[in-house]
Amino acid sequence: KAERIRREQRRLAFMRRRRRLRADDVTVVEESALRKAILGSVVGNIMEWYDVGVYAYVAVLVGQAFLPAASDTTQNLFSLGVFAVTFIARPLGGVILGQLGDRLGRKEVLAFTLMMMAVATFGIGVLPPASVLGVWAPILLIALKLVQGFSTGGEYAGATTFVTEYAPDKKRGFYASLLDWGSYMGNALGAGLVTVLMLTLPDDVMATWGWRIPFMLALPMGAIALYLRSRIEDTPAFRGAQAEDDEEPADLAAAETDIMKPEGPLGLRDMVRTYWRELATAIVLVAGANTVGYALTSYMPTYLTTTLGYDEVHGPLLTLPVLVLVAFLVPVIG
Numbered sequence: 246k247a248e249r250i251r252r253e254q255r256r257l258a259f260m261r262r263r264r265r266l267r268a269d270d271v272t273v274v275e276e277s278a279l280r281k282a283i284l285g286s287v288v289g290n291i292m293e294w295y296d297v298g299v300y301a302y303v304a305v306l307v308g309q310a311f312l313p314a315a316s317d318t319t320q321n322l323f324s325l326g327v328f329a330v331t332f333i334a335r336p337l338g339g340v341i342l343g344q345l346g347d348r349l350g351r352k353e354v355l356a357f358t359l360m361m362m363a364v365a366t367f368g369i370g371v372l373p374p375a376s377v378l379g380v381w382a383p384i385l386l387i388a389l390k391l392v393q394g395f396s397t398g399g400e401y402a403g404a405t406t407f408v409t410e411y412a413p414d415k416k417r418g419f420y421a422s423l424l425d426w427g428s429y430m431g432n433a434l435g436a437g438l439v440t441v442l443m444l445t446l447p448d449d450v451m452a453t454w455g456w457r458i459p460f461m462l463a464l465p466m467g468a469i470a471l472y473l474r475s476r477i478e479d480t481p482a483f484r485g486a487q488a489e490d491d492e493e494p495a496d497l498a499a500a501e502t503d504i505m506k507p508e509g510p511l512g513l514r515d516m517v518r519t520y521w522r523e524l525a526t527a528i529v530l531v532a533g534a535n536t537v538g539y540a541l542t543s544y545m546p547t548y549l550t551t552t553l554g555y556d557e558v559h560g561p562l563l564t565l566p567v568l569v570l571v572a573f574l575v576p577v578i579g
Contacts, residue, residue: 278478282411283420285474286404287427289359292470293400294431296366296463297393300328301543302439302561303456305550310374310456311383321551327387328543331394338398340513343406346399350479351407354399356471361396363467365389370460401428410480422576429572432542435459436561436568443558451557541567 300307307327308320315323338358346354368389375382404424412420438459446455478484517524546560 279411279413281473281477282480283408283423285470285477286355286408287423288473289355289470290400290404290424290427291431291434292359292463292466293362293397294428295435295466296362296431296460297331297397298432298542299366299435299439299459300369300390302436302546302564303459304328304543304547305557306452306456307386309452311386313375317551321547323383325544325547327383327390330387331390331397334391334394335398338395338400339402340398342395342399343402344513346403346406351403351410352474352477352479355403355407356474358396358400358403359467359471359474361392362400363463363471365392365396366460366463366467370457370463407480419576422578425575426572429568429575433565433568433572436565438462440558440561440565443561 304324305321308315308324312320312323342354342358366389369386372378372385372389373382378385401424405421408424409417409421439456442455442458443451542564546564549555549560549563550557
């Protein structure tokens with residue numbers, strides 16, 4: 246009971262710290278700076294989700310390369326299982342890189358996630374098959390996918406925070422929705438590229454090395470996205486918080502006895518204890534939406550090929566228009 250009372254007191258103190266806004270609390274961002282921030286965030290998000298999505302469209306070929314002696318069913322289960330391991334690392338990436346972003350700045354962490362994703366995706370493209378590395382080939386593939394998942398968790402959380410801190414109040418939902426636009430367009434870019442390769446390259450070439458091309462392109466794409474992000478500044482909200490932290494209180498005794506101020510920022514453990522209902526609701530809602538989304542964008546191409554007997558090109562080809570349609574509906578709803 247005493248612990249419950251302390252948690253409630255801490256929660257109330259956290260809520261009471263909000264004072265009335267003053268004129269210097271309102272941050273005005275120049276239009277050019279806002280455009281650069283949105284462009285850098287969205288382009289980076291496109292690149293990140295291109296790297297994540299392109300795997301699904303060549304999953305059948307990946308299984309053949311890294312488990313050549315296994316049955317078709319085992320190869321498909323392996324490919325989809327490797328894709329699933331990224332979701333283990335995503336929450337860790339969101340928590341760890343999110344806290345680093347609070348300390349070091351959004352810009353630095355977002356640049357780090359881009360480099361991680363580009364290098365890991367390029368690594369998949371140049372990773373020798375099982376015929377060369379043996380059992381180490383699938384092990385290294387799983388390791389690279391874990392790096393991808395860790396990067397994606399930090400990328401989406403960091404980019405969302407970055408955009409919402411930059412966006413004006415009346416357009417915050419719209420600008421934040423552009424990140425989802427970038428996610429679907431990144432997936433669509435991967436589907437489109439794989440479709441073109443499957444239509445232009447012979448089947449044996451596509452199975453041996455053609456499937457690697459989309460992964461290797463991640464490195465130059467990542468360099469372009471990194472350049473765009475290097476031209477933007479950290480958010481005014483983060484810079485303002487840094488400036489406040491650097492200021493020393495004029496009266497330390499008064500600062501220590503001011504009951505209207507909480508003991509400090511609400512930590513992760515306290516946040517989970519206090520707002521666990523809200524967190525659980527958000528997790529359930531996102532899990533439901535993502536289950537449907539990944540069933541369409543990631544599992545359906547493999548299902549069309551392995552179960553329904555369609556040519557491999559039909560998976561990305563049929564998924565592509567759906568991704569583009571959803572991408573352009575997201576900003577309208579946002």
